[in-house]
Amino acid sequence: MNKIVRPAKAPLGDGLPSVLIMCHSHPMETRGGAEIAALELFRGLKSRSGAAWFLGCAGSKTESRLGAPLTQPYGEDDYVYHPGAxxxxxxxxxxxxxxPKALGKLVAELKPDIVxxxxxxxxxxxxxAVIKRNSPNTKIVxxxxxxxxxxxHHGQMVKTKSMHLCDRSxxxxxxxxxxxxxARDFFLRKRYIQTFFADVDLFVSPSQFLADRFHEWGLPAEKLVVLENMPPVQNHGMVAEIDVALPQVAAETEVRPVAKRATRTVAAAPAKSAIAEKPGPAGKAVESAAAAESRPLRFGFFGQMSPLKGITVIIEAAQYLNKQGVTGATIExxxxxxxxxxxxxxVVTKALDDAGQSIVYHGAYDNRDVHRLMRRMDAIIVPSTWWENSPVVIQEAFTNGKPVICSNIGGMAEKVAHGVDGLxxxxxxPLSLARAIMELTEDPVRLAQLTAGVRKRMTTDQALxxxxxxxRSIMTSPVRVEA
Amino acid sequence: MAVPGNIESLAYCPSIGGWLVLGWIGFGWDAEGAQPEATLNFGGRLVVAEPIICVIDRPDVRKVGTGIVMFIPDQRDLKGMPHDLVLRRGDFAFSTPLVSAQQFDPQTALTHGRNLLAHATRSEEWQNLISLLERPLFTGPDTIESFDRPVFMQVDLAFVCPPSGLWLFGWMLDPFATIARMTLRCGGRSAVIDPREWISISRADVSSGFGEQFGGLSPKCGFLAYFPDVYLPGQAPYIEIETVYGEIGFKAMANVRSAGVDTIKDMLQRIDLRYDELVQGYDRVIGPAIEAINTFRLRNEVGYTRMDFGPRVASPRCSIIIPLYGRMDFMEYQLAFFAGTLSPDHEIIYVLDDPTRQRELEFLSASCYARFRRPFTLVGLAENLGYAPANNMGLKVASGEYICFLNSDVFPDESDWLEYMLQTAENDPKVGIVGALLVFEDETVQHDGCTYERLPEFGNWVFCMHPDKGMTSPKVLRVHEVGGVTGACMVMKAELARRVGGFDQGYVVGDFEDADLCEKVKTAGFSCMVDQRARLYHLERQSQGNQAASWRFNLTLYNAWRFQNRWVRNAERSLVLDEPEAVA
Structure with missing residues (x-):
């Protein structure tokens, strides 16, 4: 494989690149991970007085105008595309x-440095291809x-019938x-997508795992970089409160080119951190809040209760705990x-009933409350049965200083260091999850160590x-590849 | 020597297949020796036939001649009345206009004829004519089951293969072996039904149903039969069965429909011929029936529309002709892959061979042009014509110096494929057709040129074989001469393609046309090559399956039959066959 050489940290300088941000759903319509990341990027660029434009697709909330593929209902730099077929x-x-005509005209006019x-x-x-045709100097990310x-299969690399994990397409x-x-249709599908991916200058993956999968699929290593998404907007007062206890992490290490790992490191724990090995001042000082109050530990699940998000795994783990008479843990x-x-x-309704005291079902929550709710927990469980990429819930858990118990696969295993900031x-x-929970209920110091192991995440400013x-690295110095 | 006489009445009688003519004629016409010959003139169109003439006593003309009852066979039923009649016998000629002759309806004419003959002198002619006139008439109901020893027959499907063919599928049981003769009649036309000429089909449903009553009956009582020249428009066909006891019965045919492409499918799914059955079955039944249907189907010039998406290429170097049928999205993929890789010197012509998809494809075309900006032309046929005619229509509108016939399920692997093929075509004036190395999506060989081989299980007919199909692709690429090139991707000079008449349209749906074209080009003195540097994916469908009675496979056999007739049987130039293994 080619060795990838990038310029060292480029100074930020005065001139900001002009950027057109595109998102498949306008954030006024839906708020998924991609929409939030795109919106935060747009806001951030605007806050630095950079030239930035937004183009998102309309949904049911935005009225279309006859014969006009693009409209601007949300302001002058904000475009909405109304799909016409x-x-x-x-x-x-x-x-x-x-x-194509509308997009071509737009980029020809804006001539953004970057889309x-x-x-x-x-x-x-x-x-x-439309962007490259109409504004050849624009770099596409x-x-x-x-x-x-x-x-x-919804991009999840999980088999349709067995729901088993899929390693390779x-x-x-x-x-x-x-x-x-x-088979020929999948051949054509891949060819078609890759034909147009050839016009993309750089692919950004928030996780190494995802980047590796795309590299294996055929994207050249020199076009893949790992860069965490912009974090979701936070209640700054609350985060500041937590910040005090969290060690800092250098922001620049978050941008790194892909170097494919030799093997998938599913269960392997990274080297134990100093904190885990020998409780430092933080670990020593912090005793588990639950232990102090002698109440059961609270393990939170946040998100969609779908099979792929592992809801049945978590419920069955709770059933097991209940059967075993474990009283030191509640899953919420x-x-x-x-x-x-x-x-x-x-199935879920019945299973929830069967799990008895080990589980509490709170129902739906408003995403604005997520930080408040998470702070009540002792740890967050991310039991997804698909690979995940860089789940927002892990970012949120760490923002709130909570360790994460997650499946030992994909983006989850990558983002959570086993024995450092989670398990x-x-x-x-389910049994494996139940054992991880019991590990913490039986050893309150262990939870305290993991909590102390949670590092501060990038702020919005740092991410920007x-x-x-x-x-700038794309603009000023094209990626060099050395044999 | 002209003689007097008068024709007083005449009638066309479909049940006996000709004209019954009554009147008188002067002495002298009945000289011994020559056979009489009657000519009916329908205003330029003539019916010439050998008549049967019986003499009857006519006191009113006794001094100048004799009365006659004459039958003139005419199965063609030219409609309308003849203008005049000429009767010749050796030197003798009798000619009379028929304008004043009375026209009878057939029933009246037959009754009148029988009455007159009752008093006539017995002769051989008399015997022939009276048996003709006394023959029971088909009036509609079936009568064969009321024979003393019954005969059972059913025509399940009857298709008219224009202009005059009848294609029948049915069954027949003759438990007492009483049938002496079977005749298919329609209007004045008739054809002998000879079970040795039809394709026997197992109909266990029928034989088991009748088995209880009549004992062990052969399950092969079904038939598929073809009669090329019996149908008359407006006349109901029926079957006449004569028994060894002299009884005559009839079997009607319900539901006679005109044949189309669907008929071919319908009939072909009912047969499963192998080995030598193949030759007779296709020679006597399948071949002429499908030929008739196909010729009729393509008899008229079909209209087309032409739409250009993007500017036309001025004097293109090569015209890529791609028929579209079934999967329209293949065009979308192809144009996406051509954009930015295919030289703008070449024109792309899509020929939509399915008018029902015209609107859908127009929308997709506009969308593709907006997205990919690769100019192309869309030709929409007014009717579904099939592979060869669709390609030929593309050839008609093409303006390139070269033609590339390309299937819609062929996709380029790299950008220079066409340049390589053109280079090979241009380098040697004796190269007629250049093919490419086609691979499946798993990179194994789909096509690297064809060879010819005889297959004993299919009547020892010659078939195209694809050597190395499914094997890994060659490592060292070369340009090599081959027996034939698949039409999925072939390049040739437009002038040569036109000179040999494009693809032969007698093949149906899409088989063997390419081998046929290669043979035409080879006959004209050129060679066929495969340039392996040109590498494309051919995502060939896997649809024929293994069903023994697959209509699609039988249609391939029809096309094979046609190929044999054109290039193997009676061909001046013999095909070079491939013998995969030495003969012991």
Missing amino acids: EFDYFKFANPDPNF HSHHFSRFGVESF LSLHEFLAICN SYSACSSCFPQYK IHGDYSNQPPAFQE HFTASQ DAHLRFY
Whole structure:
């Protein structure tokens, strides 16, 4: 593999690059991880007085105007695209014949230094070719959020029937998951997407794991960088309160080029940190709040109660704890399952009943309350049965100083260091999760060590600096590749 | 020598297949020796036939001649009345206009004829004519089951293959072996039904149903039969069965429909011929029936629309002709892959061979052009024509010096594929057709040129083989001469393609046209090459399956039959066959 050489930390300088940020759903419509990251980036660039524009796709909340693919209902630098034809979600093609012209005209006028696209869905992968045709000097950056380009199963790399984890796509394996498509269709799908990915100058992956998967799929290593998404907006007063206890981490280390790891490090714990090995001042000082109050430990789950988010794993773990008579732990579920299939809702309802005292179901929550709710917990559980990329919930947990117990796979295993700021358990194994929980209930010092091990995450400002440095590196010094 | 006489009445009688003519004629016409010959003139169109003439006593003309009852066979039913009649016998000629002759309806004419013959002199002619006139008439109901020893027959499907063919599928049981003769009649036309000429089909449903009553019956009582020249528009066809006891019965045919492409499928799914059955079955039934349907289908010039997406290429070097049928999205993929890789010197012509998808494809075309900005032309056919005619239509509108016939499921692997092919075509004036190395999506070989081989299980017919199919791709790339090149991707001079008439349209759906074109080009003195430097993916469908009675496979056999007729049987130039293994 080629060795990748990048310029050392580039100074921020005066002139900021002009950036058009694209997002497959306008943040006024929906607030998923990609929308939040894109919006924060836009706001950040604006706050630095940089030239920044936003282009997001309309949903039901934005009225379309006859014959106008682009409108500006939210202000002068903020564009909304109204898709004019049914999108092809198989190969991410946008058949809308009016969009290329509208997008081409827009980039020809704006001539942004950079188009940073936070998804290719709904715009279509062809939009990269349109941008290059109409503004050849513009660099295109694409943030990857899941495995959609690789996997037709909602980009999750989980088999459709067995729901087993999938390690690698192949035309025939993909066709087994989707028998209505033949191997040749998956061949064409990949070719189509890669044809237009060739116009992207750099791919940004928030996790090494995702970057490795895309590299294996065919993206050149020199075009992949690992850069954490912009963090979600926070209640600064509250974060400041937590900040005191958290050790700092250098922001510049967060931008790093991909160097593919030799193997997937699913269960392997990283080297123990100084904190874990020998409790430092912080570890010594902090005794578990629960131990101090002699109450059960509170383990929080936040998010969608879907099978892929591991809701059944967590409920079965609770059932096990209940059966074992473990009284030192309560699992508290914050989330909603009303939009899940009825059969699954039934399973969840029954399972919740069976888990007895070990589980408390709080129901849906407002995302604005997430920090307040998390701070009541002793640890956060992320039991997803798919790989995940860089789950926002882990960022949120760490922002609130809470260790994370997560599945030992993919982006979760990468973001949480086992034995440092959380624990890994074997994915999809409720017993393994139950044991991790019991490890903490039986050893209050262990929880205190992990809590102390949580490092401060990048602030919005630091993350923005990291983005700007990254932009500048594309602008000023094209990526050099040495054999 | 002209003689007097008068024709007083005449009638066309479909049940006996000709004209019944009554009147009188002067002495002298019945000289011994020559056979009589009657000519009916329908205003330029003539019916010439050998008549049967019986003499009857006519006191009113006794001094000048004799009365006659004459039958003139005419199965063509030219509609309308003849203008005049000429009767010749050796030197003797009788000619009369027919304008004043009375026209009878057939029933009246037959009754009148029988009455007159009752008093006539017995002769061989008399015997022939009276048996003709006394033959029971088909009036609609089936009568064969009321024979003393019944015969059972059913025509399940009857298709008219224009202009005059009838393609029948049915069954027949003759438990007492009483059938002496079967005749298919329609209007004045008739054809002998000979079970040795039809394709026998197992109909266990029928034989088991009748088995209880009549004992062990052969399950092969079904038939598929073809009669090329029996149908008359407006006339109901029926079957006449004569038994060894002289009984005559009829079997009607319900639901006679006109044949189309669907008929081919419908009929072909009912047969499963192998080895030598193949030759007779295709020679006598399948071949002529499908030929008739296909010829009729393509008899008229079909209209088309032409839409240009983007500017036309001025004097293109090569015209890429791509027929579209079924998967429209293949065009989207192809154009996406061509954009930015295919030289702008070449024009791309898509030929939509499915008018029902025209609107959908127009939208997709506009969308593709907006997205990829690769100019192309869309030709929309007014009817679904099939592979060869669609390509030929593309050839008609193409303006390139070269033509590249390309399938819609072929996708380039790298950008220079066409340049390599053109280079090979240009380098040697004796090279007629250049093919490419086609691979599957797993990089194994799909096509690297064809060879010809005889297959004993299919009548020892010659088939195209694809050596190395499914094997790993060659490491060292070369340009090599081959027996034939697949139409999925072939380059040739436009002038040569036109000179040999493009693809032969007698093949149906899409088989063998490419091998046929290669043979035409080779016959014209050129060679066929594969340039392995040109590498494309061919995502060939896997649809024929293994079903024994697959209509699609049988259609391939039809195309093979046509190929044999054109290039193997009676061909001046013999094909070079590949013998994969030495003969012991």
